[in-house]
Amino acid sequence: MENHNAIVEFSITPVATDEHLSKAIAKCTGIVRESGLDNELHAMGTIVEGDLDECLRVIRQCIDAVLADAPRASTSVRIDCGKGRSGITSRVQSVEDKLS
Numbered sequence: 001m002e003n004h005n006a007i008v009e010f011s012i013t014p015v016a017t018d019e020h021l022s023k024a025i026a027k028c029t030g031i032v033r034e035s036g037l038d039n040e041l042h043a044m045g046t047i048v049e050g051d052l053d054e055c056l057r058v059i060r061q062c063i064d065a066v067l068a069d070a071p072r073a074s075t076s077v078r079i080d081c082g083k084g085r086s087g088i089t090s091r092v093q094s095v096e097d098k099l100s
Helices: 021-035 052-067 088-099
Strands: 005-015 038-042 045-051 072-082
Touching: 005 021, 005 052, 021 038, 021 045, 021 052, 038 088, 045 052, 052 072
Parallel strands: none
Antiparallel strands: 005 045, 005 072, 038 045
16 A cells, blocks of 8 residues: 555544533644644644554544543544645745745
């Protein structure tokens, strides 16, 4: 199987629980940061960058962590993968350069 470089944006929301979202987000952020993948937390989710299989493995770990405290989890994922694509930082910088 060929490796694919990917930028993956995801968000996981616990369902049917009284837990605050920030608790689940903090658990997932810890998992993402421990993975060693380039990442960025933002107000609506998390972006990870790396091999597609590694990114998906981290998302699975986050889902499992959320399900440890909630009976269900709703997950949204957007994936951009392929050869020769730019990374998180360079994409943002490209837009910033055009604003100058």
